[in-house]
Amino acid sequence: DAKTTQPNSMESNEEEPVHLPCNHSTISGTDYIHWYRQLPSQGPEYVIHGLTSNVNNRMASLAIAEDRKSSTLILHRATLRDAAVYYCILRDVGNNDMRFGAGTRLTVKP
């Protein structure tokens, strides 16, 4: 399975942008890059996903490197509600399987 590497933890100030990095140097051509987050005492929730082009939605933006070996999840204005563990996951296009790593624990300071 293609693996991802993320920092264990990051800190941000409220209302500032946050850039969460993910390395996936062994990504294959059919792997989508998915991001999920898990708020305290809740189940994971979908944030965003992409294949090659940068993606935006109401929650975040996903910037994908040209060689696809890394990506960055961007929260444009962090709120206290964004404090969570963020998981970067590779999923093959024909595969339901989703393998979670350790993720990045994001702390947002008021």
Place this chain on the structure above:
Amino acid sequence: DTAVSQTPKYLVTQMGNDKSIKCEQNLGHDTMYWYKQDSKKFLKIMFSYNNKELIINETVPNRFSPKSPDKAHLNLHINSLELGDSAVYFCASSPSGPGTQYFGPGTRLLVL
């Protein structure tokens, strides 16, 4: 409306007992999953069901058995509970293929 629901939310039981956790989704999805999140917070897939057929069966003890009475339900039955089974169990569902997975709120199982 709750998309993916699980019952019970908390389950405290003795070693050796048999217990079930129920999961229901009202999203019309074809695929449902069970995940286990241990005390170190690692989230691991246990089972995946697509149209009532098992398609992923990770290396879990055969004391764990998923049962899907219909497309909207995937229950998890656990026989002879052990201390190491204490964890949070999450149910999820998704459309067929690599679609977004929607997770339930989790069932916190504590085996004494």
